[in-house]
Amino acid sequence: MSPPPSEETCRICPAYELGFCEFGRGLKSGSPSSPASEVYQSVHGARPREIAFRKLHLADAFPIVCFGWASAFTTLGDGQRAVLSFLLAGDAVSAALLFDTALTFSVEAITHLSYRIFKRSDLRRVLIRSPELYERISSVYIEEKARADNLIVDLGCCTAEERIARLIIGLAQRLVKRGRANDGSAAKAALKIEFPLRQHHVAQATGLTPVHVSKVLRGFRRRNLIELSERSLTILDLEKFKGIAHNR
Amino acid sequence: MSPPPSEETCRICPAYELGFCEFGRGLKSGSPSSPASEVYQSVHGARPREIAFRKLHLADAFPIVCFGWASAFTTLGDGQRAVLSFLLAGDAVSAALLFDTALTFSVEAITHLSYRIFKRSDLRRVLIRSPELYERISSVYIEEKARADNLIVDLGCCTAEERIARLIIGLAQRLVKRGRANDGSAAKAALKIEFPLRQHHVAQATGLTPVHVSKVLRGFRRRNLIELSERSLTILDLEKFKGIAHNR
DNA sequence: CGCTTCATTGATCAATCTCAACTCGCGTGG
DNA sequence: CCACGCGAGTTGAGATTGATCAATGAAGCG
Numbered sequence: 001m002s003p004p005p006s007e008e009t010c011r012i013c014p015a016y017e018l019g020f021c022e023f024g025r026g027l028k029s030g031s032p033s034s035p036a037s038e039v040y041q042s043v044h045g046a047r048p049r050e051i052a053f054r055k056l057h058l059a060d061a062f063p064i065v066c067f068g069w070a071s072a073f074t075t076l077g078d079g080q081r082a083v084l085s086f087l088l089a090g091d092a093v094s095a096a097l098l099f100d101t102a103l104t105f106s107v108e109a110i111t112h113l114s115y116r117i118f119k120r121s122d123l124r125r126v127l128i129r130s131p132e133l134y135e136r137i138s139s140v141y142i143e144e145k146a147r148a149d150n151l152i153v154d155l156g157c158c159t160a161e162e163r164i165a166r167l168i169i170g171l172a173q174r175l176v177k178r179g180r181a182n183d184g185s186a187a188k189a190a191l192k193i194e195f196p197l198r199q200h201h202v203a204q205a206t207g208l209t210p211v212h213v214s215k216v217l218r219g220f221r222r223r224n225l226i227e228l229s230e231r232s233l234t235i236l237d238l239e240k241f242k243g244i245a246h247n248r
Numbered sequence: 249m250s251p252p253p254s255e256e257t258c259r260i261c262p263a264y265e266l267g268f269c270e271f272g273r274g275l276k277s278g279s280p281s282s283p284a285s286e287v288y289q290s291v292h293g294a295r296p297r298e299i300a301f302r303k304l305h306l307a308d309a310f311p312i313v314c315f316g317w318a319s320a321f322t323t324l325g326d327g328q329r330a331v332l333s334f335l336l337a338g339d340a341v342s343a344a345l346l347f348d349t350a351l352t353f354s355v356e357a358i359t360h361l362s363y364r365i366f367k368r369s370d371l372r373r374v375l376i377r378s379p380e381l382y383e384r385i386s387s388v389y390i391e392e393k394a395r396a397d398n399l400i401v402d403l404g405c406c407t408a409e410e411r412i413a414r415l416i417i418g419l420a421q422r423l424v425k426r427g428r429a430n431d432g433s434a435a436k437a438a439l440k441i442e443f444p445l446r447q448h449h450v451a452q453a454t455g456l457t458p459v460h461v462s463k464v465l466r467g468f469r470r471r472n473l474i475e476l477s478e479r480s481l482t483i484l485d486l487e488k489f490k491g492i493a494h495n496r
Numbered sequence: 497c498g499c500t501t502c503a504t505t506g507a508t509c510a511a512t513c514t515c516a517a518c519t520c521g522c523g524t525g526g
Numbered sequence: 527c528c529a530c531g532c533g534a535g536t537t538g539a540g541a542t543t544g545a546t547c548a549a550t551g552a553a554g555c556g
Contacts, residue, residue: 074401077494082401096393099386104394128376138347141389145344146352148396153322153330155403156455160512199535207404209513214535246325408544446502460544462503502553509546519536526529 041118046109053107062120063093068113069196072105083205095141111196155207163206165245195233289366294357301355310368311341316361317444322353331453343389359444411454413493443481
């Protein structure tokens with residue numbers, strides 16, 4: 001069932017020409033000693049709905065997403081899933097994997113996915129010598145933690161509308177930062193992004209029911225706040241939409 | 249209003265005799281070069297309800313709690329608070345402070361609090377040379393992140409009863425691990441811990457209303473699951489109580 | 497002694513869930 | 527080519543959880 005790891009999927013990786021990927025860019029250009037050559041890395045792929053990594057045990061690997069979307073989730077006793085975060089191209093699967101072999105969650109491909117696996121042991125060795133890489137990894141950790149804390153606040157304090165709006169805006173901002181969507185500042189009002197998430201993904205990430213997600217999204221559409229079709233989403237009125245997300 | 253930093257509060261720190269504190273133990277004993285002496289650290293205190301650290305900007309500091317309980321929280325636009333975690337003696341305030349100067353949340357003392365502030369720049373320098381310290385800091389990060397992820401799952405999937413039970417059990421386990429409460433394995437059934445949290449703390453940490461927390465706790469007491477008085481909490485039937493927490 | 501914080505309790509309200517039925521599109525096997 | 531099943535989304539009715547509002551009492555503290 002699992003597809004052969006293919007070089008091909010990785011050629012369409014948006015960061016292919018930059019080096020390894022978003023993350024690995026620093027390895028290639030930055031430091032004088034060019035530590036990139038010391039860090040073994042291999043390419044892998046996964047199809048939609050395939051589990052790329054299972055919770056626990058993951059040997060000497062530090063994987064980074066190069067193309068596609070994935071969800072990091074845990075399964076509860078009754079089979080219910082909780083999504084901890086969505087992984088986009090350029091995201092490390094987990095900063096914790098630099099320090100520990102055990103992954104604390106599972107990863108499922110949402111779209112076709114391609115990722116590279118670096119060797120943790122190599123990476124750690126290089127990390128000590130390369131201040132630039134050290135900074136890069138620090139910022140991976142910091143952003144990861146900040147997003148987790150943010151989600152805690154959302155789940156603890158926000159209504160369904162707010163949670164969903166914040167999720168969407170958060171994803172949009174991450175895409176904009178990576179140049180995968182044009183900032184609303186130019187077109188002012190509208191902001192269009194790819195959006196391969198199903199409603200059940202949104203539900204699992206916001207702690208809501210798929211049924212309720214459907215109703216809230218329909219509400220957004222009826223109020224002409226967003227447009228949603230063909231796996232892409234347009235925020236029609238960015239200001240007003242942010243207003244919903246930042247109510248409190 | 250802020251109390252003078254007092255050496256005295258720190259003398260009753262349970263880890264006082266071990267070195268600096270739970271965390272600093274490794275600095276003193278482990279490495280041959282005894283890097284402890286290189287790391288500047290100062291002692292501080294805070295009274296109940298005092299804000300020990302405010303969100304953003306915190307210079308060259310890496311603080312560690314030596315005595316007491318504190319809450320790490322963020323304030324929303326409307327003044328509402330969300331508690332991200334409770335800090336116990338031996339906890340670093342935030343692993344992120346090793347990498348970045350900005351604290352992403354505020355910290356309020358719940359009980360009388362004493363903490364030590366290490367210099368991040370010193371710590372980082374030592375960190376590179378000392379594998380033991382490196383491991384220690386790694387585990388701080390990993391546990392911090394695991395707890396955050398865990399809370400996300402709780403808030404996303406659990407009922408009020410489950411959330412509160414899980415919070416209590418989580419705190420009990422942390423105290424047991426530090427030898428601040430005797431594991432239920434001996435006494436089998438009951439487990440008594442210090443519990444300085446007010447119901448509004450529990451509410452902010454579980455995303456519930458203080459009113460509802462009161463009702464749930466009363467329910468626990470009426471069913472003889474817990475006993476709660478004088479700032480201490482006893483889990484009367486650990487098995488049954490865990491059953492409530494692990495329903496899903 | 498009076499103020500503030502904390503906890504409790506009941507009545508009512510609102511947000512979200514649950515259940516169920518239905519549609520649509522798509523891929524598969526006959 | 528068609529029938530079928532499956533996953534995804536929609537919609538409505540009713541149930542439930544937890545929020546809100548309000549009143550009260552107890553405890554701690556200056």
